[in-house]
Amino acid sequence: MIHAPLSAELGTCFGRREGGGRRSSGRSEARLTAVARTLIATRTVELGDVSATGARLHGQDLPKVGDELFLRIRKVETFGRVVWREGDCAGVAFDEPLTASELNVVRSEGARTSQMRLTPAEVDALDQWVVGSR
DSSP states (O other): OOOSOOOGGGGGGSSOSSSSOOOOSOOEEEEEEEEEEOSSOEEEEEEEEEOSSEEEEEOSSOOOTTOEEEEEETTEEEEEEEEEEETTEEEEEESSOOOHHHHHHHHHHHHHHHHHTOOHHHHHHHHHHHHHHO
């Protein structure tokens, strides 16, 4: 299930923005839908922020801390583990860092969503409509 658009208040559920954090790679906003699969369930989630080493997910019934998952964001696929969870937000650390080209794909798709001022669900619906109309 996809939530309403991410709001500014969600930025507060992704750890500290300044000082003291352990994050070694810069993150970028990338409001996209993604598919998160665990051994138990497959969920459609919203991606909030992403870096080469991890991402913030938003959605209902997210995996628990410690759960391993397979994450597909557009054409990018990676494995990771949930390292924190707070309400309907969760942080995932990727098993292997994304390559520069993978990160570029996610960031450019996220920028497109932001520029169009559409929710991730609306962008997905538009993409499906374009593919279906070809």
